Amino acid sequence: MKGKTQGLTGRQVEYFALGGALGSGIFLGVGQGIHIGGPSLILAYAVAGIVMYIVARCLGEMALNGNRGGSFVSYTKRYWGPRAGFVHGWGYWVCGTMVCMAELTAVGMLVHSWIPSIPQWIPALGGLLMLCFINTLRVRVFGEVEFGMALIKILALSLFLVVGVWLLFAGPTTSLPTATVNNLWTQGGFFPTGLQGFLSVLPIAAFAFGGTELICLAAAETVDPERTLPRAINGLLVRLLLFYVGTTFLIVTLVPWREVPTDGSPIVAIFERMGVRAAGAIMSVVLITVLLSACNSLMFGMARVLRALALERCAPAPFGRLNRYDTPGNAVAVSMLAISAAIALNYFIPGEVFGLLMNSIAMAVVAVWAIFVAVHLRFRRSVDDLGSLTYAAPFAPWGNLFVLLFLVAVTGILAMDATFRPAFIYVAGLFAGLFLFTLVRKPPPTVD
Structure with missing residues (x-):
């Protein structure tokens, strides 16, 4: 994207990617x-x-x-067509909106x-204003x-992780x-709730890794x-598996x-069993930071996608303008x-808003990821010499097909769950509505 400065360092990009993926799932959803x-x-x-x-x-x-400095909106439009680019971009933006709403609600x-006298909507508003300010500053400050x-x-x-490993090697204690490692198989086995239980947690695991795509949105800057x-993508797999798999292993x-x-x-429960009474208060501060960080990363991505939509004539032109700090302020x-x-929503229905949002997000993440790998298949078909690719994706196209099968399975699991069925209908209606809108609007010009 022309006009944006390249200001994110390697250190910032690596932690930016981790920040997007290490959300509330690892601290709360794991239970x-x-x-x-x-x-x-x-x-x-x-x-x-x-x-x-x-x-x-x-x-x-x-x-x-591909299109250096672009976003996945330009990739989708180029390799799948203008309508697909419109649906993918706006679908991702709406998905990001719901995730940020859920994080701020949390x-x-x-x-x-923590402080019952403070209404639920006030911290959400304060967090939103703070993150909006941060995202309008220079990208290096962000x-x-x-x-x-x-x-x-x-x-x-x-x-x-360090304390958990030490406790595990120390063996049973009073607290x-x-x-013991035996807990993995002596409490009903590794699959105590059967195949159905394992399949039911796949959507939870998939949602936990949502946000990793932000690393590629930051490429232009x-x-x-x-x-x-x-380097950031390769390190991402090792670190996320260490934190998610390692933390879950130690808990069970x-x-x-x-x-x-x-x-x-x-995590708080284990520290409290050890006698660390301040664990709850400390973890509350950490959790607030976790939620704000995930929302901050997503706001960065949403703004870049909205700017890309404007540059591709899929959104009003003012949305594509940069401010004096070279960030898409509009x-x-x-x-x-x-x-x-x-x-x-937090003002009118504070007790219901979080559940409504989380169910919809799980479905939207599946749809957005499916489009990512489908567009990549079309990108590969357009390349004459695959051997000339820089940082070529391994196992393509079989890796893409594996991902699509996984996402189809997750969709089926969610669709059969009565709790998720309204969200399934909503997200399907969202993408169908976006596609129908492209049929009545004047299509944007194709990219040469």
């Missing part, structure tokens, strides 16, 4: 996942991590060999539970802020009398992307899976206005 699938959640995270890596490699290949819920927030998450998880992007070995709490953070403002709907 619900263990309740449904037991230790098999470890395998679900491993499979979802491989799927995430394939998607990231597909995007990395297109970012370094911030409001945490602060309200990168430093996101680096700091991601570092807090990484340090918190690293501390748990943790059940700490990265210093030396040919070196930085491959330190505590029998049936005793893992579902209404809070299992796109940030429009995204903020859309996300602000969460403030109203």
Whole structure:
């Protein structure tokens, strides 16, 4: 994208990618996942991590060999057509809006539970205004802020991993009398709830890795992307598997899976069993940082996608303008206005908004990832010499087909769940509505 400065360093990009993927799922969602699938959640995270890596490699290949400086909107439009580019771009933007709304809602819920006198909508509004301001500054400033927030998450998880490994090798203690690797198979086996339980946690695992695509959206604003992007993507798989698989492994070995709490953070529960009474308060601060970091990363991506839509004549032209800091200020403002709907929802239906959003997000993430790998297949068909590709995606096209089969399976699981059925209908209606809109509007010109 012409006009944007390349200001993100390799260090910032690597932590930016981790910041987008290390969200509330690893701190809160893991408890619900263990309740449904037991230790098999470890395998679900491993499979979802491989799927995430394939998607990231597909995007990395297109970012370094396709329309340099563009976004996946331009890739979809070029290799699949104007209508597909319109649907993909706006679908992703709406999906990002819902995720940010959910993250800010969770911030409001945490602060309200901590300080009941503060209404749930006030922290959500404060967080939104702060993140909007950060995203209108120079990209290097944004990168430093996101680096700091991601570092807090990484340090918190690293501390748990170190303490957890020490506790596991130390064996059963008074505070943790059940700490043993045997918990993996003596509490009903590795698949205690059967195949159905394992399949049911796949959507939870898939949603946890949502946001990793942001690393490729940052390519146009990265210093030396040919070196930085491959290093960041390769490191992403190892780090995410370490944190997700490692954390889940330690939780189910330190505590029998049936005793893992579902209404809070299992990490906090384990520290409290050890006698660390301040764990709850400390983790609340960490969780607020986690949620704001994930929302901050997504606002960055949403603004870039909205600007790309404007440059491709799929959105009003003013959305594509840069401010004096070379960031898409108008796109940030429009995204903020859309996300602000969460403030109203938190005011009128504070007890229902989070569940409504989370169910819809899971379905939207599946749809967006499926389009990513499908577009990559079309990109590959347009390349005469595949051997000339820089940072070529491994196992293509079979890796793409594996991802599509995985996403189809996740969609089927969600569609059969009565809880997710309204969200399934909503997301299907969203993408169908966007496609129908392209039939009545004047198609944007194709990219040469």
